[in-house]
Amino acid sequence: MDTFIKFTNQSQGRDRIFRATQYACALSKYLLRNSSGRKELVAKLKSLESNMSAGRKLFRLGNTVNSIEAAKRTMQLSDPVLCLFLTVANINRALYFICDNVLWARSVGLINDINKDRWSLNASRYYLLSLVMGLTRDVYVISQLVVQRTRDKHFQQRLNRHLSDSPEVAEVVIPQLDAFLFLVFESLKTHPAVALDMLKNICDLFIPLDRLGIYQSNAGVVGFCGLISSLLGIVTLIQPNLKIKP
Template sequence: MDAFVKFTNQSQGRDRVFRATQYACALSRYLLRNNPETKDLVAKLKSLEANMSAGRKLFRLGNTINSIEAAKRTMQLSDRVLCLCLTVANINRALYFICDNVLWARNVGLIRDIDKERWSLSASRFYLFSLVMSVIRDVYVIAQLMVQRARDKHFKQKMDLHLNESPEVAEVVIPQLDAFLFLLLESLKSHPAVALDAVKNICDLTIPLDRLGIYQSNAGVVGFCGLISSLIGIVTLVQPKLKIKP
């Protein structure tokens, strides 16, 4: 099992490059949609986007096993909140990948008698549930960091100095809000892995929300958010220290 997981993990880098290319094409198509001179380019971008999407489905064939193994590991966490959030997120990711694999088999003709739209919506729902739990995990971790930071005597002095140096801000903005934002930014600045993961998950939320019609945006917003989250994924893969743990 470990050998299989290690083998399938080798496709993560290629998947993320394909994903970044896919959403870059989507964003470019949206920006060029009203320019008649770029009609041929838009058609090529659309074709490239479809090819990237198809390629990613092939790379993700082993991700169901990875997600199941990840769920087994997170079930052993001593922190109950992290245990619940990460385990539920990984289980939903596994279900999402199952739907994704079925859709891939349908596209290549291995399976015919299935409702493609129904399976696609199910995949989006599982993806959404997984992201929601991941965002909850991020909020929980950020709250813990803020509490730890607030108890630090040196940080209290720094925050008091910040408020005293900006009396005009304190008069306009609620002092408690200013202190909260300062505490939040300082906590994220000292833990960039948490900040990157939160931004990545929030950007990814736009994709299933739009697909399910819960919060419809447009192809430009989806393409931009997908590109940002893809670039963050590449950065965390190249620099493992920037990947949130657990």
């Protein structure tokens, strides 16, 4: 099992490169959609985007096992809140990958008697739920960091100094809100992994929201958000210290 998980983890790097390329193509295609002299380029971008999507589905064949193993690990966490959010997130990710694998099998002709639209909608629902759980975890972690900051006497002195040095802020912002925003900013500045994970989850959130029709944007927004989240995923893969734990 460890060998299999190690192998699929290596394929995740290629998946993220493919994902960044896919959404870069989607964004470029949207920006060039009204350019009459770029129709051939747009067609090539559309083809490349489709190929990247198909390649990613192949790389993700083993991710269901990874998500199940991750759910088993998060069930052992001592913090009950993190245990709940992360376990539910991983279970939904596993269900998403199952749907994704079924859609891949249909696309290559291994199975035919399934409703593609229904399976695609179910995949987006599971993906959305996993992202919501991930964002909830991020908010919970930030709240814990803020509480720790408020108990730090040295930081309290910095906060008071910040409020006294910025009297003009009090004229437009409620002092309590200014203090809270300062606490959040300082907490995220010293814990960049949390900030990156939250930004990545927010960007990813636009993808299933658009597919499910809950919040419809456009292909440009989806392409841009997908590209940003993909680049953040590559950064956390290259620099593991920037990946949130657990």
